[in-house]
Amino acid sequence: MLIDALKGQNFSGRPPVWLMRQAGRYLPEFRAVRAKHSFWECVFTPSIATEITLMPENLIGIDALILFADILVIFEKFRGKVVFPGGKPYVECSMEEEVGVDVFEPIFETIRRVKKQSNLPLIGFAGGPYTTLTYLTKEPTKKMLEQVTAATREYLEKQIEAGVDAIQVFDSWAAVDGLDKMKKICFPYVKELLSGLKVPTIFFAKQSSLYAKEIVETIRPTAIGLDSSKSLLDVRREVGDEVVLQGNLSPEILLQDQAEIKKAIDDILDQCGKDPRFIFNLGHGVMPNIPQENVKFLVSYIKSFT
Numbered sequence: 001m002l003i004d005a006l007k008g009q010n011f012s013g014r015p016p017v018w019l020m021r022q023a024g025r026y027l028p029e030f031r032a033v034r035a036k037h038s039f040w041e042c043v044f045t046p047s048i049a050t051e052i053t054l055m056p057e058n059l060i061g062i063d064a065l066i067l068f069a070d071i072l073v074i075f076e077k078f079r080g081k082v083v084f085p086g087g088k089p090y091v092e093c094s095m096e097e098e099v100g101v102d103v104f105e106p107i108f109e110t111i112r113r114v115k116k117q118s119n120l121p122l123i124g125f126a127g128g129p130y131t132t133l134t135y136l137t138k139e140p141t142k143k144m145l146e147q148v149t150a151a152t153r154e155y156l157e158k159q160i161e162a163g164v165d166a167i168q169v170f171d172s173w174a175a176v177d178g179l180d181k182m183k184k185i186c187f188p189y190v191k192e193l194l195s196g197l198k199v200p201t202i203f204f205a206k207q208s209s210l211y212a213k214e215i216v217e218t219i220r221p222t223a224i225g226l227d228s229s230k231s232l233l234d235v236r237r238e239v240g241d242e243v244v245l246q247g248n249l250s251p252e253i254l255l256q257d258q259a260e261i262k263k264a265i266d267d268i269l270d271q272c273g274k275d276p277r278f279i280f281n282l283g284h285g286v287m288p289n290i291p292q293e294n295v296k297f298l299v300s301y302i303k304s305f306t
Contacts, residue, residue: 001016001063002016002018002063002064002121002123002165002166002279003121003165003166003200004016004276005244005276005277005278005279006166006200006202006222006223006244006279007200008242008244008276008277009276010276010277010278011276013274013305013306014273014274014302014303014305014306015269015272015273015275015278015279015280015302015305016063016064016279016280017062017063017279017280017281017298017299017302017303018056018062018063018064018065018066018123018279018281019056019062019281019282019285019286019295019298019299020066020204020225020281020282020284020285020286021285021286021287022056022060022062022066022286022295023052023053023055023056023066023068024285024286024288025288026286026287026288026289026290026291026292026295027055027056027059027292028292029055029059030052030055033048033051033052039070039084040082042068043068043069043070043073043106043107044073044106044107045106046106046107046109046110046113047113049067049068049069049106049107049110050110050113050114050117052068053065053066053067053068053110053114053122054114054117054118057118057120059292059296060292060295060296060299061296061299061300061303062120062299063120063121063303064120064121064122064123065114065118065120065121065122065123066122066123066124066125066168067107067110067111067114067122067123067124067125067159067164068110069107069110069125070082071125071126071127071131071132071170072089072091072127072132072135073104073107074126074127074132074148074151074152074155075091075093075132075136076099076103076104077098077099077101077103077104077151077155078093078094078095078096078097078098078099078147078151079093079094079097079099080092080093080095080136081093082135088135089135090135090136091135091136093136095136095144095147098147098151101154101155101158104155104158107159108158108159108161108162109162111124111159111162111163111164112162112163114163115162115163121165121166122163122164122165122166123164123165123166123167123168123202124156124159124160124164124166124167124168125167125168125169125170126152126155126156126159126167126169126170126193127152127169127170127171127172128169128170128171128172128174128186128189128190128193128205129145129148129149129152129171129189129190129193130145130171130173130174130185130186130189131170131171131172131173131174131205132148132152133145133148134173140185145185145189146189148189149189149192149193152193153192153193156193156197157197160197160198160199164199165199165200166199166200166201166202166222167194167197167199167200167201167202168201168202168203168204168225169190169193169194169201169202169203169204169221170204170205171186171190171203171204171205172204172205172206173205173206174186174190174205175205175206175207175208175210175211176206176207179210179211179214182205182211182214183214183218186205187214187215187218187219190203190219191218191219191220194219194220194221195220200222200223200244201221201222201223202221202222202223202224202225202244202246203215203219203221203223203224203225204224204225204226204246205225205227206227206284207227207229208224208225208226208227209226209227209228209229209230209235209247209248210229210230212224212226212230212235212238212239213238213239216239216240216243221243222243222244223243223244223245223246223277223279224239224243224244224245224246225246225247225281226245226246226247226248226283227247227248227283227284228247228248228249228250228283228284229283231271232245232247232248232268232271232272232278233271233272236271236272236275241277242277243277244277244278244279245272245275245277245278245279246278246279246280246281247279247280247281247282247283248268248281248282248283249264249265249268249280249281249282249283249298250264250282250283251282251283251284251285251286251287251290252287254286254287254290254291254294254295254298255287255289255290255291255294258294258297261294261297261298261301262301265298265301265302268280269302269305273305280302
């Protein structure tokens with residue numbers, strides 16, 4: 001169903017649903033795994049990463065999976081070190097020495113294992129070059145952006161070779177300082193990442209709803225992941241009928257009771273529920289304090305939509 005929607009051909013009567021951070025700390029099963037292993041150990045151990053990737057299928061009933069990994073893995077290509085001090089992670093890396101793409105072989109093995117164990121579409125991903133580099137420096141240079149773009153492009157191509165069915169680029173911080181800066185530090189590099197890939201592509205940034213028209217016209221992704229700052233109908237009017245829309249329920253709504261959650265879901269389904277180019281998702285990731293039963297309710301309610 002996800003792939004049909006990405007082709008603009010989902011005539012099933014309801015949208016596919018998957019959620020950013022759908023395998024995360026809101027799940028007790030995920031917390032149990034993390035209690036035994038470091039985050040980086042989870043990402044780079046195929047048996048663990050496969051287990052975590054599959055959790056939303058087994059526990060929530062989701063329509064698509066997204067690879068369990070992290071945007072900062074790309075610094076492994078430059079012998080970087082990711083530090084988790086308890087708050088926002090940061091990267092220690094000189095960007096002076098580059099190693100082969102086989103450093104990501106455990107991640108590619110996870111993809112192969114997931115595809116053997118599940119029939120659901122699997123979404124691979126990477127960070128946008130600018131957003132990725134913000135964890136290393138406040139002012140990425142053009143050279144750094146070009147280095148990370150080239151490394152990420154190779155990484156994405158290898159994910160596709162391993163078996164992912166679609167690619168999402170998370171450039172969360174690219175739009176925060178406005179459109180003019182986004183045009184300089186995001187558009188050229190993400191366009192280079194996505195252009196010509198052999199699977200459908202999705203682009204997401206915070207405040208993407210505000211700049212959807214420019215994103216679609218410049219980057220030309222298959223789909224645009226939308227935050228909650230604008231209605232889907234307004235975005236559809238701006239971008240036209242050809243691009244796929246993904247979003248855009250506010251994650252905070254999942255902290256409410258299920259009657260309120262139902263109202264918010266109904267509002268989105270009234271706008272785009274039967275649009276063959278629509279994927280239901282959140283405007284950002286599932287937060288750790290959201291009750292698991294509310295996430296399960298969201299998914300089951302959308303799957304019952306006719």
